[in-house]
Amino acid sequence: MSSESKKYFYVDFSKTFVFNVILIGFSLxxxxxxxxxxxxxxxxxxxxxxxxxxxxxxxxxxxxxxxxPEEFLQQLVDHKDPISAYLWEHVSPSMRDILNEAKxxxxxxxxxxxxxxxxxxxxxxxxxxxxxxxxxxxxIEMTKDMTRIKDDNEAWPLLxxxxxxxYYVGHFKEPRKYQWYNYLKVFENIPYARYYWxxxxxxxxxxxxxxxxxxxxxxxxxxxxxxxxDKVFVLYLATMMLPGLVMMIPNYQIMVTLGLVDSLxxxxxxxxxxxxGCFMLRQFMLGISPSLDEAAEIDGASKWQLYWEVILPxxxxxxxxxxIFTFMGNYHSFFWPLVMLRSQNLYTLPIGLLAFDGxxxxxxxxxxxxxxxxxxxxxxxxxxxxxxxxxGIQLGGVKE
Amino acid sequence: xxKREVKDLAVGVGFLAPNILGVICFTMIPLVMSVIMAFSDWxxxxxxxxxxNELKFVGIDNFTKLFETGDFVRYLGNTLFFMIGIPxxxxxxxxxxxxxxxxxxxxxxxxxxxxxxSFIFILSICLLVLLGLGQSAMIILIVGIVGLIAVIGMTTGxxxxxxxxxTPHFTAGVATYILWKKMYNKESGVINNAIRDPLMSFxxxxxxxxxxxxxxxxxxxxxxxxxxxxxxxxxWGQMWIDGELGTMAWIICNxxxxxxxxTSYFWSPLGFTKWIIAALGAFxxxxxxIRYFTKGRxxxxxxxxxxELAIxxxxxxLGILFLLVGLSAVTFNLxxxxxxxxxxxxxxxxxxxxxxxxxxxxxxxxxIGSNNMLxxxxxxxxxxxxxxxxxxxDGANAVQKFWNVTWPSLAPTTFFIFVMSTIGGLQGGMEMxxxxxxxxxxxxxxxxxxxxxVEGFETGRLGYSAAISWTLFALVFTVTMIxxxxxxxxxx
Numbered sequence: 001m002s003s004e005s006k007k008y009f010y011v012d013f014s015k016t017f018v019f020n021v022i023l024i025g026f027s028l029x030x031x032x033x034x035x036x037x038x039x040x041x042x043x044x045x046x047x048x049x050x051x052x053x054x055x056x057x058x059x060x061x062x063x064x065x066x067x068x069p070e071e072f073l074q075q076l077v078d079h080k081d082p083i084s085a086y087l088w089e090h091v092s093p094s095m096r097d098i099l100n101e102a103k104x105x106x107x108x109x110x111x112x113x114x115x116x117x118x119x120x121x122x123x124x125x126x127x128x129x130x131x132x133x134x135x136x137x138x139x140i141e142m143t144k145d146m147t148r149i150k151d152d153n154e155a156w157p158l159l160x161x162x163x164x165x166x167y168y169v170g171h172f173k174e175p176r177k178y179q180w181y182n183y184l185k186v187f188e189n190i191p192y193a194r195y196y197w198x199x200x201x202x203x204x205x206x207x208x209x210x211x212x213x214x215x216x217x218x219x220x221x222x223x224x225x226x227x228x229x230d231k232v233f234v235l236y237l238a239t240m241m242l243p244g245l246v247m248m249i250p251n252y253q254i255m256v257t258l259g260l261v262d263s264l265x266x267x268x269x270x271x272x273x274x275x276x277g278c279f280m281l282r283q284f285m286l287g288i289s290p291s292l293d294e295a296a297e298i299d300g301a302s303k304w305q306l307y308w309e310v311i312l313p314x315x316x317x318x319x320x321x322x323x324i325f326t327f328m329g330n331y332h333s334f335f336w337p338l339v340m341l342r343s344q345n346l347y348t349l350p351i352g353l354l355a356f357d358g359x360x361x362x363x364x365x366x367x368x369x370x371x372x373x374x375x376x377x378x379x380x381x382x383x384x385x386x387x388x389x390x391x392g393i394q395l396g397g398v399k400e
Numbered sequence: 401x402x403k404r405e406v407k408d409l410a411v412g413v414g415f416l417a418p419n420i421l422g423v424i425c426f427t428m429i430p431l432v433m434s435v436i437m438a439f440s441d442w443x444x445x446x447x448x449x450x451x452x453n454e455l456k457f458v459g460i461d462n463f464t465k466l467f468e469t470g471d472f473v474r475y476l477g478n479t480l481f482f483m484i485g486i487p488x489x490x491x492x493x494x495x496x497x498x499x500x501x502x503x504x505x506x507x508x509x510x511x512x513x514x515x516x517x518s519f520i521f522i523l524s525i526c527l528l529v530l531l532g533l534g535q536s537a538m539i540i541l542i543v544g545i546v547g548l549i550a551v552i553g554m555t556t557g558x559x560x561x562x563x564x565x566x567t568p569h570f571t572a573g574v575a576t577y578i579l580w581k582k583m584y585n586k587e588s589g590v591i592n593n594a595i596r597d598p599l600m601s602f603x604x605x606x607x608x609x610x611x612x613x614x615x616x617x618x619x620x621x622x623x624x625x626x627x628x629x630x631x632x633x634x635x636w637g638q639m640w641i642d643g644e645l646g647t648m649a650w651i652i653c654n655x656x657x658x659x660x661x662x663t664s665y666f667w668s669p670l671g672f673t674k675w676i677i678a679a680l681g682a683f684x685x686x687x688x689x690i691r692y693f694t695k696g697r698x699x700x701x702x703x704x705x706x707x708e709l710a711i712x713x714x715x716x717x718l719g720i721l722f723l724l725v726g727l728s729a730v731t732f733n734l735x736x737x738x739x740x741x742x743x744x745x746x747x748x749x750x751x752x753x754x755x756x757x758x759x760x761x762x763x764x765x766x767x768i769g770s771n772n773m774l775x776x777x778x779x780x781x782x783x784x785x786x787x788x789x790x791x792x793x794d795g796a797n798a799v800q801k802f803w804n805v806t807w808p809s810l811a812p813t814t815f816f817i818f819v820m821s822t823i824g825g826l827q828g829g830m831e832m833x834x835x836x837x838x839x840x841x842x843x844x845x846x847x848x849x850x851x852x853x854v855e856g857f858e859t860g861r862l863g864y865s866a867a868i869s870w871t872l873f874a875l876v877f878t879v880t881m882i883x884x885x886x887x888x889x890x891x892x
């Protein structure tokens with residue numbers, strides 16, 4: 001390698017390097033909230049406030065602690081952390097007095113004296129919670145004997161592990177590290193499948209109706225000539241400028257009059273007619289050669305056949321783009337469902353999530369599981385239609 | 401009208417019918433109703449199925465009430481405050497687009513090498529940061545994620561990064577708002593968990609420091625603030641002299657930059673800094689006026705020439721200046737805040753002074769990798785390569801190339817994004833407020849859209865609510881007209 005090309009190698013190398021660092025850094029900041037969401041969703045409830053993102057088997061005992069029974073006793077007597085507090089509750093009153101005394105006297109470090117005594121109490125806790133594994137139970141009995149006999153340094157780690165398991169058994173019936181069960185629990189706590197169905201149902205219907213009516217209107221504006229067409233089109237354009245907020249309240253009154261409040265058709269019908277879609281598809285249809293119309297006319301095709309068999313297939317990219325945008329927009333739609341829906345059975349996902357946050361906002365793990373599941377369809381849409389989506393956005397911007 | 405024309409009309413209207421019926425029912429009729437409502441005292445507590453009071457027309461009372469109570473002005477202020485995030489987000493989008501549009505040149509060995517090197521680099525930073533916290537599991541986790549991103553970047557190139565950037569946007573909505581609400585939680589939120597320890601050690605460090613150091617830093621930030629204003633206003637002055645910027649455009653731009661000066665005058669913590677700021681403002685004004693209006697201009701141009709780009713630029717500067725003002729205010733108060741050696745993370749969403757910045761940070765997170773970034777990406781590929789080559793021949797460096805080639809070439813896109821974001825921003829904030837803060841604390845995060853929702857659907861004052869929505873429409877309409885005036889000129 002000559003010195004010149006070596007120099008370029010390093011210039012290119014450092015440039016690529018710097019760009020990659022920045023890009024990775026950016027990506028990290030966009031992705032980390034979702035990662036946190038994922039990890040929180042599989043935590044047990046008592047760990048959602050932890051600093052650690054990863055659910056831990058025990059909140060405070062590490063490998064190092066296993067060999068420090070003194071500290072365990074100290075923590076038990078202080079019972080500040082949830083596990084110790086729980087265990088402390090189940091230690092017999094006489095034992096508590098003994099330990100408290102020992103604390104005052106400063107003789108807690110004499111573990112040989114106290115540990116075997118509490119072991120009895122703690123294994124009683126496990127019995128109370130129907131600790132099912134007999135094998136484990138046999139082992140703990142054995143460990144207890146070992147503790148009684150001589151060196152507690154070996155037995156203590158095992159003992160610790162089983163006490164903690166007992167703790168989890170009592171609370172969650174699932175002594176696992178990652179609580180994937182949380183995802184099922186969401187379906188148990190709220191009619192989540194129902195929310196899913198409602199959302200997809202509404203979004204699909206709106207998308208279908210909007211694409212149909214918009215493409216028909218666009219066909220009329222772009223490929224047919226009739227008196228007053230351009231004036232009506234200007235009127236159409238003018239309505240695009242009106243903010244939806246202005247129409248929201250009267251629309252609600254109309255829905256009250258029609259008796260469609262708190263029903264899914266009440267969500268579908270007002271959203272099914274879009275001037276934006278009509279405008280977008282008209283632009284698309286104007287780009288198709290007019291000679292096709294003449295050819296169709298010579299072949300004796302009706303206007304409907306021209307629309308359905310000639311123009312629509314040629315407008316397919318536009319239709320797909322409009323469909324994706326409409327679907328995504330309605331999937332996330334919030335304001336209108338919020339004012340329209342009353343009964344929980346009809347909630348769409350955003351409203352359902354809002355209600356879930358309101359009713360059990362403390363259960364962050366379940367909430368995060370629900371939130372995580374709600375974005376899955378969007379990820380599918382994005383993965384499968386990424387190209388159309390990106391093209392659609394860029395087309396819309398450049399056209400202006 | 402002959403027979404054929406009638407037939408054509410029938411067919412045309414026939415195709416239009418499904419859509420136009422819907423538009424009439426759900427746009428035109430509501431529109432008329434809304435106008436009528438805005439002038440009536442329609443109130444659900446007075447007019448409902450049990451209580452049939454007669455609907456009264458109250459003229460413009462609703463509108464006068466709007467301004468008398470001061471609610472409208474206050475919530476408009478909130479809305480505008482949130483909109484400071486727009487230029488910052490646009491800057492971020494542009495930066496992201498430029499990064500993504502860079503072709504990774506060189507042989508594949510170089511690419512792989514540099515990706516690997518950057519992976520190691522970020523990994524080591526993560527290690528350094530996290531080693532201090534002593535959480536071995538977290539280190540592995542973060543390193544794993546960085547590795548995953550690096551692998552995606554390696555295998556898919558710019559496309560992979562683009563998808564990652566775009567993720568916050570296509571999942572946007574109530575889901576991400578709830579996610580951020582949990583992240584902002586005072587006790588258990590990930591943000592506070594992450595900054596709690598660093599803040600404590602910072603407080604200890606700060607306590608050991610003499611207060612004058614931090615106050616000095618605040619003054620330094622103030623100097624940067626002044627320097628930026630000076631640089632920018634002389635830049636525009638030169639453009640005005642050269643006939644690149646019209647008089648009106650010049651005035652508008654300077655007015656924007658003076659908003660932070662006025663704000664910082666009111667926010668200023670000490671009496672004398674107040675006067676320094678006032679003197680600085682007056683000095684700049686006078687110097688500018690003397691310099692330009694005595695000397696005159698070399699070339700004349702249309703009063704609004706160059707306005708689009710300069711205004712967007714002014715707004716980006718406005719955002720940065722506000723950031724500086726906020727930062728220096730915080731820095732100045734730090735010694736007092738850390739007196740006890742304790743600095744607790746804020747309760748982001750429920751403290752008056754933090755709620756707005758918290759929501760803006762979340763907005764920025766979603767806005768950087770949004771559609772705007774894709775628009776910029778498309779626009780960047782359309783910039784003629786020959787311009788860059790010409791700049792290369794002239795010996796321009798990267799910064800000069802950006803300001804003289806890229807930025808002017810992107811002007812139409814920038815303006816389009818800006819107008820669209822402004823229209824969206826004026827009507828925005830409702831979902832955020834409803835999901836995250838309930839408009840609080842003390843109305844700090846109530847935007848106009850949420851105000852309309854609350855008045856219309858929670859307190860039931862439909863007439864009043866309609867009046868607000870029409871006032872909002874007037875604002876949106878003004879922005880649309882500005883777009884029309886400048887946007888059309890752009891197209892020619």
